[in-house]
Amino acid sequence: MAERDGTDDSVGAFVPGPRATCAGAPEGPLAGLGFAVKDLYDIAGWPTGYGNPDWERTHPVAAGTAPVVQMLLQAGASLRGKTRTVELAYGLTGENVWQGTPLNPRAPDRFPGGSSCGSAAAVAAGLVDFALGSDTGGSVRIPASYCGVYGIRPSWGAVSLAGACGLGPSFDTAGWFAARAGLLARVGAVLLPEDAAPGQHPGPLLKPEEPWVNADPSTALALGEAMEALQGLLGPALSIGLAPEGLPAFYEHFRNAQAAEAWATLGSWVAATRPRFGPGVAERFAAARDMDPARAAAGRDFRRQVAARLRALLAGGAVLAYPTSPAPAPRLEASQAEQNAVRERSMGVTAIAGFAGLCEVSLPVAEAAGAPVGLSLVAAPGRDRALLALAERLAGALGLPV
Amino acid sequence: MAERDGTDDSVGAFVPGPRATCAGAPEGPLAGLGFAVKDLYDIAGWPTGYGNPDWERTHPVAAGTAPVVQMLLQAGASLRGKTRTVELAYGLTGENVWQGTPLNPRAPDRFPGGSSCGSAAAVAAGLVDFALGSDTGGSVRIPASYCGVYGIRPSWGAVSLAGACGLGPSFDTAGWFAARAGLLARVGAVLLPEDAAPGQHPGPLLKPEEPWVNADPSTALALGEAMEALQGLLGPALSIGLAPEGLPAFYEHFRNAQAAEAWATLGSWVAATRPRFGPGVAERFAAARDMDPARAAAGRDFRRQVAARLRALLAGGAVLAYPTSPAPAPRLEASQAEQNAVRERSMGVTAIAGFAGLCEVSLPVAEAAGAPVGLSLVAAPGRDRALLALAERLAGALGLPV
Numbered sequence: 001m002a003e004r005d006g007t008d009d010s011v012g013a014f015v016p017g018p019r020a021t022c023a024g025a026p027e028g029p030l031a032g033l034g035f036a037v038k039d040l041y042d043i044a045g046w047p048t049g050y051g052n053p054d055w056e057r058t059h060p061v062a063a064g065t066a067p068v069v070q071m072l073l074q075a076g077a078s079l080r081g082k083t084r085t086v087e088l089a090y091g092l093t094g095e096n097v098w099q100g101t102p103l104n105p106r107a108p109d110r111f112p113g114g115s116s117c118g119s120a121a122a123v124a125a126g127l128v129d130f131a132l133g134s135d136t137g138g139s140v141r142i143p144a145s146y147c148g149v150y151g152i153r154p155s156w157g158a159v160s161l162a163g164a165c166g167l168g169p170s171f172d173t174a175g176w177f178a179a180r181a182g183l184l185a186r187v188g189a190v191l192l193p194e195d196a197a198p199g200q201h202p203g204p205l206l207k208p209e210e211p212w213v214n215a216d217p218s219t220a221l222a223l224g225e226a227m228e229a230l231q232g233l234l235g236p237a238l239s240i241g242l243a244p245e246g247l248p249a250f251y252e253h254f255r256n257a258q259a260a261e262a263w264a265t266l267g268s269w270v271a272a273t274r275p276r277f278g279p280g281v282a283e284r285f286a287a288a289r290d291m292d293p294a295r296a297a298a299g300r301d302f303r304r305q306v307a308a309r310l311r312a313l314l315a316g317g318a319v320l321a322y323p324t325s326p327a328p329a330p331r332l333e334a335s336q337a338e339q340n341a342v343r344e345r346s347m348g349v350t351a352i353a354g355f356a357g358l359c360e361v362s363l364p365v366a367e368a369a370g371a372p373v374g375l376s377l378v379a380a381p382g383r384d385r386a387l388l389a390l391a392e393r394l395a396g397a398l399g400l401p402v
Numbered sequence: 403m404a405e406r407d408g409t410d411d412s413v414g415a416f417v418p419g420p421r422a423t424c425a426g427a428p429e430g431p432l433a434g435l436g437f438a439v440k441d442l443y444d445i446a447g448w449p450t451g452y453g454n455p456d457w458e459r460t461h462p463v464a465a466g467t468a469p470v471v472q473m474l475l476q477a478g479a480s481l482r483g484k485t486r487t488v489e490l491a492y493g494l495t496g497e498n499v500w501q502g503t504p505l506n507p508r509a510p511d512r513f514p515g516g517s518s519c520g521s522a523a524a525v526a527a528g529l530v531d532f533a534l535g536s537d538t539g540g541s542v543r544i545p546a547s548y549c550g551v552y553g554i555r556p557s558w559g560a561v562s563l564a565g566a567c568g569l570g571p572s573f574d575t576a577g578w579f580a581a582r583a584g585l586l587a588r589v590g591a592v593l594l595p596e597d598a599a600p601g602q603h604p605g606p607l608l609k610p611e612e613p614w615v616n617a618d619p620s621t622a623l624a625l626g627e628a629m630e631a632l633q634g635l636l637g638p639a640l641s642i643g644l645a646p647e648g649l650p651a652f653y654e655h656f657r658n659a660q661a662a663e664a665w666a667t668l669g670s671w672v673a674a675t676r677p678r679f680g681p682g683v684a685e686r687f688a689a690a691r692d693m694d695p696a697r698a699a700a701g702r703d704f705r706r707q708v709a710a711r712l713r714a715l716l717a718g719g720a721v722l723a724y725p726t727s728p729a730p731a732p733r734l735e736a737s738q739a740e741q742n743a744v745r746e747r748s749m750g751v752t753a754i755a756g757f758a759g760l761c762e763v764s765l766p767v768a769e770a771a772g773a774p775v776g777l778s779l780v781a782a783p784g785r786d787r788a789l790l791a792l793a794e795r796l797a798g799a800l801g802l803p804v
Contacts, residue, residue: 204711206642235707238715239611239643305637309606313640315718380718 028076054275066163083118097278113143138350140175146329148372156357168261196382211322247348257299328371430478456677468565485520515545540752542577548731550774558759570663598784613724649750659701730773
């Protein structure tokens with residue numbers, strides 16, 4: 001494995017082979033920092049592998065660099081390499097059978113989470129200061145929770161995905177990881193537009209019942225101290241039932257709506273190329289291909305209703321807080337059936353922000369069973385900067401380095 | 403009792419004595435309708451009695467007519483007389499020992515509710531088409547619920563209280579009653595400013611746990627059909643804990659903040675005049691006089707926090723729904739202690755809109771124990787017209803005459 005810039009790769013976070021690197025501008029708000037980029041963003045002169053050898057083989061080397069990466073370089077950060085991703089970003093464990101699954105530095109016997117597995121692992125191992133990922137159905141949030149780092153899924157549309165491979169365009173977002181809340185916000189200051197309502201104070205704090213009930217009791221318990229600190233900042237949490245239809249319905253409709261988009265986006269390539277896929281990914285694309293259009297339409301209808309509900313509820317500044325993942329990462333020996341069960345249970349919750357284009361920050365504030373679990377703060381679209389500032393305040397209140 | 407305009411007064415709704423009447427403009431959106439006005443609004447040439455003989459004795463006959471009354475007259479409605487009120491509007495049963503307590507036409511063995519008792523009774527008995535009241539801590543909503551009529555407490559500040567006696571200026575609102583939702587809205591079209599966000603759809607529907615738990619089970623059950631119909635209009639209700647501090651704390655802080663304002667507004671008159679007061683009213687003014695300033699300040703602090711919480715939660719269009727009163731009207735033979743218990747239990751709920759200046763419409767959609775109980779719809783300040791339109795849609799969905 002080439003290590004042209006001296007960055008090691010003790011955890012298998014980077015794409016194997018020669019390392020795509022690029023020095024940042026000499027000055028700027030991120031000067032001196034090193035970052036990595038999930039291998040679905042284009043870097044001029046380098047292949048964009050999208051986690052799958054047949055994708056890389058059938059696509060030309062990138063002619064340009066994705067604008068989001070250019071913004072980071074112009075802000076002074078230096079690119080240290082491209083990171084591994086689940087194939088076509090279509091999975092939450094972080095497994096990649098072609099390149100090897102990155103190690104979860106905080107829990108080596110467990111999955112790192114995906115699909116932005118390499119970016120999360122690179123940050124968790126301290127190989128880079130921050131890393132770009134992408135999030136359609138949880139692909140930043142889940143690995144952030146599993147690897148014990150901060151991660152943000154920004155409001156849908158807030159950060160450009162030009163020059164990035166798509167999976168479900170109406171759900172896809174750029175996102176990033178950092179080991180500290182302050183740096184997560186500093187990157188946001190470079191990438192994010194100004195907030196829609198910059199003077200608005202965050203609050204009230206809403207505690208949705210379903211994701212808390214959905215979580216392992218030990219995970220919910222472990223997040224109690226952070227919830228206490230959050231109430232110190234925002235006032236008493238108001239318990240709310242956000243999903244009277246049930247999280248399984250959230251999962252089902254999200255999966256169906258997303259699968260239809262995935263096939264619309266990638267189906268022609270899959271059908272023409274007949275790529276080799278690792279376990280799980282192949283099944284998901286087969287299901288996407290065979291998706292009943294009526295079920296996909298029902299998913300989109302459900303999404304519209306839930307999105308309207310959530311956006312109205314959060315329009316005045318309310319902040320949701322709940323476990324990012326219902327439990328720590330599954331163990332590496334988990335069966336495909338166990339992984340699928342975790343996937344369903346996780347995506348019912350990640351669908352909340354996914355359906356409505358909300359911004360969500362996961363904070364690595366606790367451990368359960370000796371492995372990291374994150375607390376998510378979620379706000380209305382366009383409140384990303386306020387949310388990052390709140391995450392920083394919460395980290396400070398908890399005595400974490402910011 | 404004079405009946406100069408031919409309107410009878412079978413229920414003792416009007417102020418005894420010669421009847422203040424005034425013909426409305428020949429044309430206008432309310433042409434042909436008759437209305438009554440709570441005897442705390444000025445009508446030029448008539449005394450403003452405020453429910454207490456010593457008040458009337460020590461105040462001059464009104465030189466002008468309150469603008470809200472002028473607006474109604476100009477819109478074509480004709481004034482049929484002034485209605486009885488609890489003394490200085492400081493009570494919720496509707497009792498007036500000097501003039502007689504108006505009969506509750508829908509439940510003659512029960513109180514009519516107050517303080518706008520005469521206006522509610524006049525509408526419930528069909529003596530007038532609509533009637534003006536005022537609402538500080540429930541004085542429109544409670545009698546609307548008890549008498550089985552529609553009533554609105556508008557957003558604080560939405561309708562002028564010039565020419566009206568005050569009780570707690572930061573809580574006082576004008577309000578009105580009608581027997582049908584359509585007419586309640588027609589009056590609103592005359593009196594209310596345009597909504598703050600006229601294109602906004604109402605929703606989601608929020609069902610606050612505390613007022614439902616606070617209600618008698620039979621009252622909560624009786625309102626179930628209306629809640630079903632409301633969900634048909636707004637989608638599934640989201641259960642929410644709005645008052646983690648507890649409704650008793652809402653009552654306590656509301657009472658203290660209101661009492662301090664009541665004494666600031668009326669204390670100098672009370673101290674100088676030493677008026678005779680009926681039972682309950684005397685005690686409330688004594689308590690207002692003796693209110694510990696620190697407790698009043700704590701009440702104002704609490705109010706600020708709760709108001710910020712509620713306004714943020716409702717800013718995007720969310721609508722609260724809960725029982726207007728926890729039970730039907732208390733029976734006429736209820737002891738003062740029983741009345742006080744009802745008062746505490748009711749005002750913890752009415753404080754929700756009171757603290758935050760929200761608009762609230764009570765709809766006479768059910769009966770419990772053979773007497774009326776109302777369902778309240780509550781929205782953010784400035785959404786009065788949308789709320790009235792929603793009330794009309796709900797009445798229609800329930801098959802009520804609109």
